[in-house]
Amino acid sequence: MPSRLQNKVAVISGGASGIGAAAARLFVAEGACVIVADLQEPLDRKLADLISTDPDKIRFVKCDVSIEDEVVAAIEAAASAFGKLDTVVACAGVPGMGAAGDISAEHWDKTFAVNARGVFLFTKYAIPHMIKAGGGSIINISSAFGIVAGPQFAAYAASKGAVRNFSKATALDYIGQGIRSNSIHPGYIDTPIVQNIISNAEDTDAAQSMFNALQPGGHAGAPEDIAWGCVYLASDEARFVTGAELVIDGGLLAR
Ligand SMILES: NC(=O)c1ccc[n+]([C@@H]2O[C@H](COP(=O)([O-])OP(=O)(O)OC[C@H]3O[C@@H](n4cnc5c(N)ncnc54)[C@H](O)[C@@H]3O)[C@@H](O)[C@H]2O)c1
Secondary structure (H helix, E strand, O other), X not given: OOOOOOOOEEEEEOOOOHHHHXXXXXXXXXXXXXXXXXXXXXXXXXXXXXXXXXXXXXXXXXXXOOOHHHHHHHHHHHHHHHOOOXXXXXXXXXXXXXXXXXOOHHHHHHHHHHHHHHHHHHHHHHHHHHHHHOOEEEEEEOXXXXXXXXXXXXXXXXXXXXXXXXXXHHHHHHHHHOEEEEEEEEXXXXXXXXXHXXXXXXXXXXXXXXXXXXXXXXXXXXXXXXXXXXXXHHOHHHOOOOOXXXXXXXXXXXX
């Protein structure tokens, strides 16, 4: 089987854990070179091993996606380590929970700084490299809650809705330069972002049941379920796919 991402060079934000880490591993397995950009060192053991043994294929750069200079450094790291940049997966995210009347303006701003500004900065600084490379693929991780809302997710749902429409705006602005831009909308996926919400809840059993009940199948998806969608959108198989919202949610939005 030829590799689906041969000769691609990607930066994956939020790649230290969960969906981003699964995407980083699959991208390397499919032939891409990858920069993992995250606040924290990789939590995922298999990914950490890969980074320490194969620097010709994958490297880690510490990066807060809300800080412009750090995003520039992560993007430049891809170009200088691997000669070009043609793919970005903007996966870093924070939960931003609470109803509008209960959250502070600072909480709102912090949620948007990571979930919306961070996505914008990755697109902004990747574009000149993609134009130079003759095209590229921007993959922004939104959420099912970027299409519908969920109770107690006011800032999160608003920030993920912003990602959805920002991805479409970019698709229209750069179609002439061969740059595709799409959003992915996961349902409930078993990763630390949700595990932490559940373990910090007053009633952890009730919180777990609430998340399971969102899913028609009654259980979470795995990080790889979303990561394969990233592989597809990064590959030339998706050459006619831009401005789209790829829902991978185990049927959550079908009801
Ligand atoms: N897990 C789910 O159910 C689910 C559902 C829908 C959407 N999502 C989205 O998927 C994306 C990945 O989340 P996940 O489920 O893999 O969770 P996760 O917690 O495993 O991964 C999130 C990663 O983002 C990183 N991060 C957070 N703030 C950052 C910042 N300022 N700069 C750089 N990195 C930062 C974290 O360090 C972490 O490694 C998020 O955008 C999340 O909103 C997740």
